[in-house]
Amino acid sequence: MSHNIYRGDVLVHVVIAGAGIVGVSSAIWLQRAGHSVTLVDRMEYLTRTSFGNAGVLAAGALIPVSVPGLLKKAPKMLFNRNEPLFLQWAYLPQLLPFLAKYLSFARMDHVQHYAKHMSYLLGDTHAQHQSLAAGTGAERFISDDDFCFGYGTKDSFTSDGWTRDLRRAHGFEIEELDGAEFAERDPMYPDQFAKVACYKNHGRISDPGAYLEALLEHFQSEGGQMVAAQIEDIEMQDGQCRALITDQGRISGDHLILAMGAWSGPVAKKLGIKKIALESERGYHIELHAPSMMPKAPMMVAAGKFVVTPMEGRIRCAGVVEFASADAPAQEAPIALVKRQVKALFPDLTYDHLTEWMGRRPATSDSLPVIGPATTCGNAHIAFGHQHVGLTGGPKTGRLIADMVSNTLSNADLSAFDPARYQ
Structure with missing residues (x-):
């Protein structure tokens, strides 16, 4: 030592x-x-x-979940089975004090504050992982892939422009491609996206566990x-x-x-x-083992707010926000949503078998x-x-x-x- x-x-x-x-x-x-x-x-x-995260070294994750407009949108999202926000209703009375504080931060000044400080903590994540893993045998799991955001329409790409502007203001390089251009780079996505934003200097862990x-x-x-x-x-x-x-x-x-x-x-x-x-903001993933095709880099599917990441011998599809007790069992609805989204995204994809997972993210009010x-x-x-x-x-x-x-x-x-x- x-x-x-x-x-x-x-x-x-x-x-x-x-x-x-x-x-x-x-x-x-x-x-x-x-x-x-x-x-x-x-x-x-x-x-x-x-163990169960998306495997992305999300250096540019400078946007919190609580953004302006969330309070107005959240009720509609909770009652729409195709939206990635879930709540275990029996837990609501206990959750309300946290939610009141959480939603009070859905302001642009706080988004700017969050971005400033998280850019310091996250911006050099690839180099930090390499330093941590040096000489440990864990280096082989680290790669320097782009992190791509795929948009189904040009309008959705345009409406998300403020997040790209904020990330660029903090020094992040973004390559913007038409869907057809991106399809030449990754045949996994022949016609799913109208526009794709590729964030440079990010990274990936090929098997977090x-x-x-x-x-x-x-x-x-x-x-x-x-x-x-x-x-x-x-x-x-x-x-x-x-x-x-x-x-x-x-x-x-x-x-x-x-x-x-x-x-x-x-x-x-x-x-x-x-x-x-502090609350348990739960996330879910499914993994498609031995798939017939493999994506080349992690992809955030903007419409569904979930990430598709190539892993070792499998594809991990991770996302969803669910507020529930940390000790509550996994629910079927969030997993069912991810499965529907993946089927719609890759209708012709085949694989050997599928596994499911649920984990608990520690969420503070700010x-x-x-x-x-x-x-x-x-x-x-x-x-x-x-x-x-x-x-x-x-x-x-x-x-x-x-x-x-x-x-x-x-x-x-x-x-x-x-x-x-x-x-």
């Missing part, structure tokens, strides 16, 4: 609650700084949000410890976090990182985030992640709430957290992510 010289006082034992991409990235960067690290997680790999497993194996090979346990609470004493309380007993350390995604809320409140509004020091104790940091972009922003978040633990100075403006905004 390498020991770097840094501005901290001592090397410490760091306990990380959560082994998704944010937790694992934090663990590897802390390990590289010389700290000893223990990862604690249920280790139920198929339920991890990092296997990528995460390779990173975890490397972490362990370098001396990192992993504990399979259900995290139940934290033990506090004299303004310090002393241990995680789990169904396997106490797990103590010198420093705690909270990176439990959609399950972070109760522990976050004990760490001083008293007013956190759509911004929570990254920074805990407010009630000096030996804990917080890193969750990345919503749709956990895979994209995970490696840089982990690097930032490791620098904070090591007291490495940074010129970055991280105020928008500061946990203190929920104090």
Whole structure:
């Protein structure tokens, strides 16, 4: 294990609650700084949000879900079986306080604020993943594909022009093609789109689950410890976090990182985030195994708000926004919608078999992640709430957290992510 010289006082034992991409990235960067690290997680790999995302390194994901006009459109969307917004109605009374705050941010000034700060966190995602994966064996899963947005009509392309303008203002290069031009590049889409916008300098993970497993194996090979346990609470004493309380007993350390995604809320409140509004914004995917054709790059189908991504031996089609309890079972309607959309998009595609998945994105009321020091104790940091972009922003978040633990100075403006905004 390498020991770097840094501005901290001592090397410490760091306990990380959560082994998704944010937790694992934090663990590897802390390990590289010389700290000893223990990862604690249920280790139920198929339920991890990092396992089932679209696999896109969405560097230009600068537009939150809550945009101007959402409040007016949302009711109509909820009652239309062909719209990608779902709500489990029995959960509505519990959800209402969050929704009120969430919709209050559907303003253009907040979109601009979000874009400014997320461009810093996400803009160099491909390079961040390469740095994280260097020497781990996980490098093979990373590629530098474009991320394309396909529009069924020229009018829909034109109406979405403001999002391209915003991304260009933050330095992103976009190639705009007619549908026929794009079809020459990717025969998977002969006539589905009138216009396609291709975002440069993005990237793709060809198998997010296997990528995460390779990173975890490397972490362990370098001396990192992993504990399979259900995290139940934290033990506090004299303004310090002393241990995680789990169904396997106490797990103590010198420093705690909270990176439990959609399950972070109760522990976050004990760490001083008293007013956190965190919900499970669930997503679904289907995978078409051994397909008769394979797309060349990830494609956001603008009309359906879902992403088609080539994976290893399969195509993943991921999307949908569903508000429901984190513990509620998967619902049939969102999966049925994705299946209908895929069938309409690729009517002649054949494949060996189909698999389904549902995961839980951690959504904050302002759509911004929570990254920074805990407010009630000096030996804990917080890193969750990345919503749709956990895979994209995970490696840089982990690097930032490791620098904070090591007291490495940074010129970055991280105020928008500061946990203190929920104090």
